[in-house]
Amino acid sequence: MQTVYVDNNATTAIAPEVLEVMQPYFTSEYYNPSSMYSAARTPALAIQAARETVARCLGGINPEQLLFTGSATESNNTALFGTVLANPARRHIITTAVEHPSVLEIGKELARRGHDVTFLPVDRNGELSVDDYVRALRSDTLIVSVMMANNETGVCYPIAQLARLAKETDAGIVVHSDATQAIGKLPVDLESDLQHVDLLSFSGHKIHAPKGVGVLFVRQGTPWRPFILGGHQELGRRAGTENVPYIVGLAKACELAVAGVADEQTRVRGLRDRLQATLEERIPALEINGKAAALRLPNTLNLAVHGIEGEAILYELSRHGICASSGSACTSGTLDPSHVLKAMQVPFTAIHGSVRISLSRYNDEADIERIIEVLPAVVARLRKLSPYWDGKRNCLKI
Numbered sequence: 001m002q003t004v005y006v007d008n009n010a011t012t013a014i015a016p017e018v019l020e021v022m023q024p025y026f027t028s029e030y031y032n033p034s035s036m037y038s039a040a041r042t043p044a045l046a047i048q049a050a051r052e053t054v055a056r057c058l059g060g061i062n063p064e065q066l067l068f069t070g071s072a073t074e075s076n077n078t079a080l081f082g083t084v085l086a087n088p089a090r091r092h093i094i095t096t097a098v099e100h101p102s103v104l105e106i107g108k109e110l111a112r113r114g115h116d117v118t119f120l121p122v123d124r125n126g127e128l129s130v131d132d133y134v135r136a137l138r139s140d141t142l143i144v145s146v147m148m149a150n151n152e153t154g155v156c157y158p159i160a161q162l163a164r165l166a167k168e169t170d171a172g173i174v175v176h177s178d179a180t181q182a183i184g185k186l187p188v189d190l191e192s193d194l195q196h197v198d199l200l201s202f203s204g205h206k207i208h209a210p211k212g213v214g215v216l217f218v219r220q221g222t223p224w225r226p227f228i229l230g231g232h233q234e235l236g237r238r239a240g241t242e243n244v245p246y247i248v249g250l251a252k253a254c255e256l257a258v259a260g261v262a263d264e265q266t267r268v269r270g271l272r273d274r275l276q277a278t279l280e281e282r283i284p285a286l287e288i289n290g291k292a293a294a295l296r297l298p299n300t301l302n303l304a305v306h307g308i309e310g311e312a313i314l315y316e317l318s319r320h321g322i323c324a325s326s327g328s329a330c331t332s333g334t335l336d337p338s339h340v341l342k343a344m345q346v347p348f349t350a351i352h353g354s355v356r357i358s359l360s361r362y363n364d365e366a367d368i369e370r371i372i373e374v375l376p377a378v379v380a381r382l383r384k385l386s387p388y389w390d391g392k393r394n395c396l397k398i
């Protein structure tokens with residue numbers, strides 16, 4: 001049976017071009033880039049070249065503003081704890097109720113440590129109120145951390161505007177954005193529209209590089225201190241011997257991702273929209289979480305299937321070779337409904353019935369056809385067993 005992989009917001013397949021450029025650094029070029037002998041120049045230069053490539057991909061920034069990390073989770077921790085370390089006097093932090101756990105949990109931890117943390121709510125579309133945000137900004141606000149795009153729903157947030165508003169309120173506010181789901185799907189330019197963003201995080205494995213490598217951008221002049229201490233690597237800002245093959249792979253993946261934004265915005269969006277429209281036609285009472293948002297990632301489709309469990313749908317899809325997800329991979333494995341859908345006030349008859357389909361450049365028409373062939377039939381079968389579904393009238397009982 002052919003596998004149809006549509007869980008690309010969880011992780012992506014490594015691109016063959018990425019694997020190819022990584023290979024020498026696993027074998028002949030294994031030297032520690034900090035070593036003094038001439039052979040170690042090759043990996044050291046490869047890291048430098050990778051930093052320059054990523055800098056070009058983010059709008060032509062100064063490469064020395066980039067650190068390579070072990071993941072987006074590490075980048076988020078480094079961004080936020082590094083800012084708190086450098087600014088003991090300011091105690092207020094603004095973030096949102098729909099962040100990835102690698103930001104949300106830091107917010108909760110900082111609240112336990114005595115910071116005042118505002119978790120901005122979202123509306124039924126998953127969107128923030130800019131007015132609420134402006135009202136939340138204070139003279140002692142230290143950090144604003146808002147993701148560029150949500151991993152579960154694909155809803156995008158107006159980061160350029162939020163960053164500008166923060167700086168207009170107080171130039172000392174540090175603006176962080178988790179761009180993990182945005183790279184390769186939206187333009188990310190830290191020299192033009194995102195010029196007021198101070199810290200930006202993302203990960204390799206969402207853009208066809210391996211798991212275990214990430215990037216943190218720290219704008220020159222940001223009041224921030226290193227968080228992982230030890231050796232002098234990464235210009236003294238992130239200790240630990242560099243993961244050379246992964247860094248080289250991430251840079252290649254970044255180049256391909258940025259070159260592929262147009263394809264995501266047209267072809268991939270076309271696939272997603274056709275799938276969405278056909279499923280809406282063939283599955284009664286289907287809602288699309290985040291559909292009414294002003295901006296949604298072109299690859300993401302979050303279905304609210306009333307009356308049945310998302311886990312049951314996923315199991316059935318998996319039996320048909322289709323790999324999707326019921327929320328973020330980090331929260332699946334618990335029985336709690338997604339914090340993102342809870343924040344959006346998705347009704348209880350659908351909050352357990354969410355299925356996320358997330359595409360990549362490797363998906364095609366045949367994948368979409370297969371999902372269309374399988375999913376409506378799976379939903380119809382499961383609804384026959386549901387106490388909430390009226391089989392005769394083909395609608396929810398309540």
Ligand code: PMP
Nearest residue numbers: 071072073100151178180181203
């Ligand atoms: N932020 C967002 C928005 C994500 O989607 C993810 C991955 N699910 C992360 C952070 C964490 O990335 P990593 O797995 O590299 O730690």
